[in-house]
Amino acid sequence: MSLSNKKIRSGRFIIDYSNPVVMGILNITPDSFSDAGKYYSYKKAISHAEKMIEEGVDIIDIGAESTRPGSLPVPKDEELKRLLPVIRCLLKYDIPLSVDTYKPEVMQVVLDEGVDLINDVYGFCSSKAMDVVSPYDCALCVMHMKGVPFNMQDNILNVDVVSNVYSFFNRIVNEFVSKRISLDRVILDPGIGFGKDFYQNLILIKKLENLRYSSLPILVGLSRKSFIGSITGRDPSDRLFGSISAMLASIAHGANFVRVHDVAATKEAIKVWQAINQSS
Numbered sequence: 001m002s003l004s005n006k007k008i009r010s011g012r013f014i015i016d017y018s019n020p021v022v023m024g025i026l027n028i029t030p031d032s033f034s035d036a037g038k039y040y041s042y043k044k045a046i047s048h049a050e051k052m053i054e055e056g057v058d059i060i061d062i063g064a065e066s067t068r069p070g071s072l073p074v075p076k077d078e079e080l081k082r083l084l085p086v087i088r089c090l091l092k093y094d095i096p097l098s099v100d101t102y103k104p105e106v107m108q109v110v111l112d113e114g115v116d117l118i119n120d121v122y123g124f125c126s127s128k129a130m131d132v133v134s135p136y137d138c139a140l141c142v143m144h145m146k147g148v149p150f151n152m153q154d155n156i157l158n159v160d161v162v163s164n165v166y167s168f169f170n171r172i173v174n175e176f177v178s179k180r181i182s183l184d185r186v187i188l189d190p191g192i193g194f195g196k197d198f199y200q201n202l203i204l205i206k207k208l209e210n211l212r213y214s215s216l217p218i219l220v221g222l223s224r225k226s227f228i229g230s231i232t233g234r235d236p237s238d239r240l241f242g243s244i245s246a247m248l249a250s251i252a253h254g255a256n257f258v259r260v261h262d263v264a265a266t267k268e269a270i271k272v273w274q275a276i277n278q279s280s
Contacts, residue, residue, distance in 0.1 A: 008184055008187065008217060010096050011116025015096065015139070017257060019274070020257070021059065021256060024049075024052040024059070025063070025259060026052070026060050027063050028045045029064060046086065056264075056267045059117065062097065062098065064079045064100075067194075087114075097117070098118070098119050102126070107120075111132070118138055120141065121191070122145065123144055123168065124172055124176075130175065130181065137185070140181070142169065142173075144190055144194070145191045145195050146195025166213060169211065188217070190220070192205070192225060193225040205253060219256070220250040220259070221258075225239075229242075243262065
């Protein structure tokens with residue numbers, strides 16, 4: 001099946017991205033850079049997810065392994081131990097569920113549980129990951145990263161960042177095609193803050209349309225990130241205003257999906273931005 005008119009297949013859902021789509025972040029890790037394990041417990045994770053649903057979130061992205069700079073890998077069994085109870089509870093809600101993982105073994109289990117999107121910070125560079133997701137109808141978020149979370153900020157790209165990211169998307173998308181993975185499942189994420197320096201992050205936001213490969217939708221995840229702190233001087237928990245500004249700039253430059261911590265504020269800001277842009 002081939003979709004058009006800005007729609008994408010995502011498991012149980014067809015997601016219309018003709019208007020900006022808000023992906024809410026649900027970190028169930030003890031060491032997240034942004035919320036310091038605030039939702040690590042099952043009860044708090046579910047409560048926060050329900051709050052995001054009330055606020056109008058479009059997708060919930062569940063992550064059980066931190067990808068902050070310097071973070072270490074979590075064993076797959078531990079990752080699944082954190083993920084599965086939360087997934088099983090949230091499946092009863094009429095909301096697309098995404099899992100933020102790069103491990104093929106974890107992808108397999110959560111897809112069998114019924115999640116709708118796999119968000120891979122390694123951009124499906126693993127052939128095994130591609131083979132796992134191929135037979136499903138889940139959406140696939142392909143993120144660009146230089147290095148791995150533990151050392152990515154020690155290996156900053158030293159080439160034209162826009163060309164490098166575009167070339168990466170070109171390679172991965174062509175591999176999808178070769179494996180008969182339909183492109184109406186694919187979302188591209190330039191990986192703001194993942195192996196990029198301060199100015200490269202700003203350039204990527206400004207040049208988002210230059211990254212759009214094969215007319216595919218673009219996701220940006222920049223909520224509370226360090227480049228915002230470099231501009232504002234604020235700690236991660238106090239970067240709401242800067243995050244909202246960067247999010248709106250990203251939408252203005254072509255982002256279709258935004259991955260955020262603060263759903264209510266994001267939805268309200270988008271409404272005002274759209275009302276101004278659509279006025280005659």
